[in-house]
Amino acid sequence: MINFEEELKKFHPSLEIEDAEEAIYNQDLTDMADLLVSLVKEEKETEHSSESATEENEED
Amino acid sequence: MICYNCGATLTRNPFCTNCGVDVTRYKKIVSSANIFYNDGLEKASVRDLSGAVESLRQCLKLDKSNVDARNLLGLVYFETGEYVAALNEWVISKNLRPNKNIADDYLSMLQDNPTKLDTYSQAVKKYNQALNYCYQGTLDLAIIQLKKVLSLNPKYVQAHQLLALLYLNSEQWEEARKVLLRAQKVDVNNTLTLRYLREASLVLNMDDEHSETKGKGLKKDGLKGKREKDDLYAPTVLPRDTRTITTVLNVAIGIAIGIAVSYLLILPAKITSAQDGMDEKLKTVNEQLDLKTGEIAQLEQDLKSEKGKNEKLSSELEVYIGEDGAVTAMDNLLGAVSRYMDDPESTNDIATLLDKIDGGTLEKASDSFVAVYNKLLGKVGGDVGSTYYDSGMRAYQNESYADAIADLTKAYSYDNNNGDALFNLGNAYRKSGDVISAIDTYQKVIEQFPDTEMATRSQQYINELNND
Numbered sequence: 001m002i003n004f005e006e007e008l009k010k011f012h013p014s015l016e017i018e019d020a021e022e023a024i025y026n027q028d029l030t031d032m033a034d035l036l037v038s039l040v041k042e043e044k045e046t047e048h049s050s051e052s053a054t055e056e057n058e059e060d
Numbered sequence: 061m062i063c064y065n066c067g068a069t070l071t072r073n074p075f076c077t078n079c080g081v082d083v084t085r086y087k088k089i090v091s092s093a094n095i096f097y098n099d100g101l102e103k104a105s106v107r108d109l110s111g112a113v114e115s116l117r118q119c120l121k122l123d124k125s126n127v128d129a130r131n132l133l134g135l136v137y138f139e140t141g142e143y144v145a146a147l148n149e150w151v152i153s154k155n156l157r158p159n160k161n162i163a164d165d166y167l168s169m170l171q172d173n174p175t176k177l178d179t180y181s182q183a184v185k186k187y188n189q190a191l192n193y194c195y196q197g198t199l200d201l202a203i204i205q206l207k208k209v210l211s212l213n214p215k216y217v218q219a220h221q222l223l224a225l226l227y228l229n230s231e232q233w234e235e236a237r238k239v240l241l242r243a244q245k246v247d248v249n250n251t252l253t254l255r256y257l258r259e260a261s262l263v264l265n266m267d268d269e270h271s272e273t274k275g276k277g278l279k280k281d282g283l284k285g286k287r288e289k290d291d292l293y294a295p296t297v298l299p300r301d302t303r304t305i306t307t308v309l310n311v312a313i314g315i316a317i318g319i320a321v322s323y324l325l326i327l328p329a330k331i332t333s334a335q336d337g338m339d340e341k342l343k344t345v346n347e348q349l350d351l352k353t354g355e356i357a358q359l360e361q362d363l364k365s366e367k368g369k370n371e372k373l374s375s376e377l378e379v380y381i382g383e384d385g386a387v388t389a390m391d392n393l394l395g396a397v398s399r400y401m402d403d404p405e406s407t408n409d410i411a412t413l414l415d416k417i418d419g420g421t422l423e424k425a426s427d428s429f430v431a432v433y434n435k436l437l438g439k440v441g442g443d444v445g446s447t448y449y450d451s452g453m454r455a456y457q458n459e460s461y462a463d464a465i466a467d468l469t470k471a472y473s474y475d476n477n478n479g480d481a482l483f484n485l486g487n488a489y490r491k492s493g494d495v496i497s498a499i500d501t502y503q504k505v506i507e508q509f510p511d512t513e514m515a516t517r518s519q520q521y522i523n524e525l526n527n528d
Contacts, residue, residue: 004228011218011222015184030124033089033122034124036064
């Protein structure tokens, strides 16, 4: 049996034309490719920092 | 496919030939995005719009630069009534690929048709208003508002669903089912639509089954609560013949109601319309009547004025051609002159003509007229006067004083030197009993012929008359 109150919660106001600009600006456009790039970058940085730490230890 | 690191076109190699970065996982991501796009496209092509939205969103989560997926997502949003969401997608798509992008056409289509855009905007505003009504508990208003929304944009799936929910809540199952079927035509596989539809159909089927069961005289167990309550109002199944008669009766009643409604609603409107037409015609006729009345009044005024002028001219003409008129007087004078020229001795005829010219006419007459008159009177006056004197004295002697007064008056008027005529006129007045005229006449005798026998006797008569 349908619970009206619960079902009503599933409905949300539609975007009005006045809100369009704000919605476009605030839209999160981060995709999986962005995440991949950031992950690769982090990985490189980690590798770079670990290599430099090893070199410093060897010099010591 | 381009390298996410340097933007160079990628080859089949698992690395970028330009910058050397590993693109194995990147290629897998883009490949997965394409799979979702294809799935979305396939679903959209069979009007599974909600499914298409899910797939296309997944695609864009993996690869935001998939312009085709974004454009298609916008198109799907637009189809379901979410036109602002559609605009968002197309605007972003346009930014990602400024040239050779079909989003351009979509945006132009909306921008070139502001009326349509305004209609969609109104639909969305009203939908949000209806949703507010729902939150506030004014569900009747919400239903009315949603009906307006659907009249503005019949493909607004969310509005259909909300309206269906309101119908389900108010147990209007059939109405809910109709609304949901319309929503299903737009989006065939929407989970919410299908769930509500199943609910409505379930109740409707239970109703049908329940009716059939009751018709067979069987009591169905397991239906409790609302179903049992509805039993009280369930229609009684009648025998076939009775149902036929009932149907005929219902049709007859329907026709009667239709006719009554026609008379009550259509006929008064027609009568009112006809009356309006008649009123308009009457108004026009009245205006014309007023105009004509004004014209008639003006014409009457003119006629009156012309009549006045005519009367004035007639009276003026009468002055000239009447018995005492100038023209007649002129005729008489000319006649008298002519008569005198023919026979100067015919004093009676001449006197008759001159008598017709009265004193009033002479006062108004021209100087030349008066001069001619006086000259002729001088020529014949003495003779005429003596003629009247003789006849007057005869009448006096015959004691016909009225005739004597008339003739003696004329005799004196023609000959002012005839004192005897004036004195005997006084006598005639005295004998006729006209004392005042007699005294006046005797007074004239005393004044005009003083120191004469006539004056002495006149004074005596005056004294006698005064003493009497």
